[in-house]
Amino acid sequence: MGVKVGDIRHKTPIDTWAGDFAPGADPERRSYASMADLADPDGNTWTLQEIHS
Known part of the structure; x- marks a missing residue:
């Protein structure tokens, strides 16, 4: 059993909404x-969301 994860996407440009x-x-x-x-x-x-420490 699991859940379906949607497609990966990225914000462009990242510095503004x-x-x-x-x-x-x-x-x-x-x-x-x-x-x-x-x-x-x-x-x-x-x-x-992908994050790095």
């Missing part, structure tokens, strides 16, 4: 730039 999303991971692999969505069995939607 203007703009859009492009398919695939952020080419520079910056924290919070790449994301994917999933829904749990209760119907809640979650967004996963």
